[in-house]
Amino acid sequence: MLHRYVRTGHRRVDGWLSRLDALLIASVGRWQSAQGVVGSVGEIGVHHGRLFILLALLRKADERAFAVDLFDDQQFNVDQSGQGDETAFRNNLVRFGIAPASIEVVRGNSLDLAWAGLSGRLGPSVRLFSIDGGHTAEITRHDLGIADDSLGDGGVIVLDDYFNPEFPAVSEGMCRFMAERPGALAPFAIGDNKLLLARPDWAGRYRGMLADAVPSRHFVRDTELFGQPVTVFRTPRTPMQFIRQTGLTRRLRSHPLGRALKPIIRRFVQG
Ligand SMILES: C[S@@+](CC[C@H](N)C(=O)[O-])C[C@H]1O[C@@H](n2cnc3c(N)ncnc32)[C@H](O)[C@@H]1O
Known part of the structure; x- marks a missing residue:
């Protein structure tokens, strides 16, 4: 099911996730399991579950999966990024064989949340955390803080829209985070629309793993971001x-x- 979801299945769920970005996340998740990296998987901003289903398929039987979204409280969706719909979300879980009862759903504004208040239910720590909720600088900065506080040894954070000119405040929020918590996280890969981050002592291992796991037609270049080596991957679209x-x-x-x-x-x- 995981393999099929990465190849084509994700396209059957409304949302934002390219096949390349699904492959990057799946490669990280599978490698973590092979390396003994354990923890919960989850996302802030699930919309109808396109990326979240991938996380849920990656979890092992004893790992928790959590979904945070405003759902019915769309008046707090200040930048109009997506529109969470809990009924569509739950129906999509079922379509891909995931029991809704096995998912921890947190309804509400992520700005009201802190990892200290969530860890009892969602933790104790997270190995794969996708941030794709509010796209303002304040919310991005805040959500990165939650993810950073939650991250277990070997954990990875996936940030959406960092380079998307339609949501420039995401990069502002990320820069604020990097200035306020220098050295906490190191970017290691850039996909079509995702920036992947880990603790600095894990970042090199993740880059090495992705160099083998991702077909070479997606490789663009090795470069630097925030003083850290990163690999840029992209789906080629123009001649x-x-x-x-x-x-x-x-x-x-x-x-x-x-x-x-x-x-x-x-x-x-x-x-
Ligand atoms: C771009 S969509 C997420 C797309 C999704 N990750 C996917 O795989 O297609 C953004 C989501 O974030 C939710 N959202 C926006 N602001 C939020 C906030 N402050 N707290 C929690 N969720 C928020 C929206 O309801 C929406 O479902």
Whole structure:
């Protein structure tokens, strides 16, 4: 079921999650289990459950899964990001074989929550935490704080929309968090619309694992963010992206022939 959900199943649930981002999250979750990293899995901002179902499918029998959303309290959805619907959410869980009773649902505004008040029910610690609730700077900063407080050894946080120009305050909230808690988290991978973070002493291991797990056509480059090495992955969508992300292009990049061909290719292929 997990494999099918990553390949195509997620498209049957309304929401925001690309196949590449599903693959990145699934690779992290499976690797954690293989490495003995344990803890709850959960998300702030589930909408109809597209990403959440992936987390629930990744959990082991003795691990908890939790979903936080405003659901009926949409008056607090200040930036209009999605629209949680608990009935649609529960129906979707059932469609993918997840018993709604096995999920801890927290209804309400994440701004009113703190990990200290949740850990008894959702904890003791989290290994995979997706943040995709309110997209203001204040809420992003706050939700990152909850996730950071909850994170167990080897845990990973998945932040949505960090590079999305439609929600610029997400990056502001993230920068505030990094300034207020320097060194707490290290980014290690960037997907289509997700930024993945871990404790600094785990980040390198996650990068190494993803380099093997993700098909090379998705690899864009190794670079840095907040002074940490990160790998950028992307679903190639334009002809130029397809060309750039082939193994041959990568090899040619550092070759004189590749440098000579670059302006010619750019002239004929846009995007
Ligand atoms: C972009 S959608 C989430 C998409 C979802 N992760 C998916 O996989 O498709 C954002 C969700 O966050 C919820 N939300 C917005 N502000 C919130 C807040 N302050 N506290 C809790 N949930 C919030 C909305 O109700 C909505 O369901």
